[in-house]
Amino acid sequence: MIHLDFSISPEWEETVDLESLDSMDEGDLRYSAVLGDIVLEFGNGNANTNWGWIPLLDWAEALRLIRDELGSSTSTEATFEFTESDSTIRFKRTNDNVNVEASYAEAVGECSFDAFSREVDRFRHAVFQAAKDRYPSLGNNVAYKLLETAGQ
Numbered sequence: 001m002i003h004l005d006f007s008i009s010p011e012w013e014e015t016v017d018l019e020s021l022d023s024m025d026e027g028d029l030r031y032s033a034v035l036g037d038i039v040l041e042f043g044n045g046n047a048n049t050n051w052g053w054i055p056l057l058d059w060a061e062a063l064r065l066i067r068d069e070l071g072s073s074t075s076t077e078a079t080f081e082f083t084e085s086d087s088t089i090r091f092k093r094t095n096d097n098v099n100v101e102a103s104y105a106e107a108v109g110e111c112s113f114d115a116f117s118r119e120v121d122r123f124r125h126a127v128f129q130a131a132k133d134r135y136p137s138l139g140n141n142v143a144y145k146l147l148e149t150a151g152q
Contacts, residue, residue: 002100002111004063004123005039008134009052012036021144022137029144030058031083034131040089042100045107053084057147060127064151066091067120070098070113091116 012035024033034056040047059080066078070093077092087104098116100109111119128148131138138144 001041001043002098002109002116002119003039003041004119006054006056006059006123006127006130007036007039008034008056008130009036011052018135018137021135022140024141024143026143026147029141029147030061031055033057033138034127034135040100040102042107042109042111045105045109047089047100047102047105047107047109049104051084055083056127057131058083060124061147061150063120064124067117068151071117 012033016032021033032055035053036056037049037052038054038056038059062080066080069078070076070091074093074095077090079091080089082088085104087102089100089102092099092101093113096113097110098113100111132144132148
């Protein structure tokens with residue numbers, strides 16, 4: 001079992017010109033817009049954050065890329081590195097399972113690759129939809145639209 005969720009932190013809005021959301025490039029969208037926290041729960045453990053600065057669009061896109069990388073082989077691994085710290089989350093596929101281990105949490109989780117893949121798709125859609133609902137000008141941003149539809 002794996003569950004991914006997020007919360008958008010209102011504090012990041014104080015550090016960015018919300019009027020510029022419709023013209024940000026991909027790098028600014030991925031690393032400077034829509035910051036918050038992640039929920040990463042598996043089995044009896046979790047690797048949730050309570051930092052308020054996780055770039056959620058980047059996390060959602062990185063998960064898609066990790067899923068695609070893990071899908072290319074039944075024995076491979078990929079690591080997500082947080083931009084503002086030394087913390088990492090490692091995803092390791094062994095046959096039909098994905099092991100998840102965060103450097104900042106004691107819990108280690110495991111789920112099927114199929115469950116991981118479905119949850120990544122659901123989560124990614126939810127992040128991009130919530131961002132656009134909360135900040136409608138993102139719907140006018142070409143880089144956002146390309147990022148939102150990447151991999152489809």
